[in-house]
Amino acid sequence: MTSLYLIRHGIAEERGTYPNDDDRPLTDEGKKKSRQVAKRLHSLGLHFDLMQTSPLVRARQTADIFGDVFNTDPLTSELLAPSGDFEQWLSWFQTWCQQHGSSRSSLGLIGHEPDLSAWAELLIWGEAKGTLVLKKAGVIGLAVPEQEAIAANCLLFLLIPPKLLI
Numbered sequence: 001m002t003s004l005y006l007i008r009h010g011i012a013e014e015r016g017t018y019p020n021d022d023d024r025p026l027t028d029e030g031k032k033k034s035r036q037v038a039k040r041l042h043s044l045g046l047h048f049d050l051m052q053t054s055p056l057v058r059a060r061q062t063a064d065i066f067g068d069v070f071n072t073d074p075l076t077s078e079l080l081a082p083s084g085d086f087e088q089w090l091s092w093f094q095t096w097c098q099q100h101g102s103s104r105s106s107l108g109l110i111g112h113e114p115d116l117s118a119w120a121e122l123l124i125w126g127e128a129k130g131t132l133v134l135k136k137a138g139v140i141g142l143a144v145p146e147q148e149a150i151a152a153n154c155l156l157f158l159l160i161p162p163k164l165l166i
Contacts, residue, residue, distance in 0.1 A: 001104065001143050001144065001145060001146060002097050002100065002104075002105045002106070002107065002143075002144040002146075003104070003105070003106040003107070003141060003142070003143060003144070004093075004106075004107050004109070004123070004141070004142040004143075004144050004154070005046070005048070005106070005107070005108045005109065005139055005140070005141050005142075005158075006109050006111070006116040006117075006119065006120055006134065006139070006140040006141075006142070007062070007066070007108060007109065007110045007111075007116075007137070007138070007139050007140075008110075008111070008112065008113055008116055008134045008135065008136050008137060008138050008139075009026070009030075009034075009054070009056075009058045009059040009061075009062040009110060009111070009112065009136065009137070010026045010027075010030030010031060010033055010034035010037075010058070010061070010062050010065075010136055010137045011026065011027050011029050011030030011033060011136050011137070012024045012025065012026050012027065012030055012058040012136075013025060013026075013027055022055075022056045022057065022081075023057050024056075024057060024058055025057050025058060025061060026058050026061045026062065030058070030061075030062075030136070030137070031061065031065065033136075033137050033162050033166060034061075034062045034065045034066070034137050035065050035069065036162070036165070036166045037137045037139070037162050037165045037166065038065055038066045038068075038069035038070065039069055040165040040166065041139065041165065042069050042070060046070075046106070047070065047106055048066075048070050048072055048106050048107065048108040049100070049105045049106050049107065050072075050075065050096070050105075050107050050108070051063060051066060051067060051070070051072055051073075051074040051075070051107070051108040051109075051110065052074065052075050052076070052077045052080060052107070052108070052109050052110070053074045053075070053076055053077065053080060053109075053110040053111070054076075054077070054080035054081045054082075054084075054110065054111045054112060055076045055077075055078060055080075055081055056081060056082070056112070059080070059110050059111055059112065060074075060076065062110050062137070063110045066108065066110065070108075074108075074110065077089070079092070080109060080110070080111040080112075080115075081111075081112075082112050082115060083115065084111070084115060086115075086118075086119055086122060089119075090150065090151065093107075093150070094150060097144065097146070097150075113134055114130075116134050116140065117130075117132040117133065117134045117140070118130075120132055120134075120140045120142060120154075120156070122151055122152075123142055123144070123150065123151055123152070123153075123154040124142070124152070124154050124155070124156050125152060126151055126152025127152075132159065134159075135161040135162060135163075136162070137162040138159075138160060138161045138162055139158060139159075139160050139165075140156070140158060140159050141156070141157045141158025141159075142154040142155065142156060142157070143155040143157055
């Protein structure tokens with residue numbers, strides 16, 4: 001069984017403060033909380049065989065923090081940018097899962113809302129219902145079964161805001 005962790009980037013500068021929204025960085029508080037969340041998750045025994053991140057600055061900064069704490073180099077994926085293509089990512093993910101066989105693997109994704117919650121809902125229920133809420137620096141954990149049909153077959157085992165990890 002594969003564990004999939006969907007992690008929202010930390011607190012970023014206000015919208016409209018940068019000409020290109022993709023360039024908005026984390027605030028000092030966002031960096032601090034992201035590091036605290038990463039350290040807490042690490043202390044609970046989490047690990048990542050692979051981490052992927054959106055190419056946007058705030059997500060990459062969050063991924064760098066997690067990468068530092070978990071001693072891994074996050075890979076950038078355009079599919080995790082806002083409005084990324086879920087079907088393309090799911091195809092990639094199924095291939096990745098097949099390559100890891102029955103081993104207990106763990107993948108961390110760092111991205112944006114509302115995409116991460118919608119993706120989680122697609123993986124759990126097969127449709128995006130708009131019911132899950134993922135706070136900044138929050139985490140959704142999904143258990144992904146070892147079968148062909150992944151969408152609508154995953155189990156939600158973690159939905160936690162950062163305030164419960166800090």
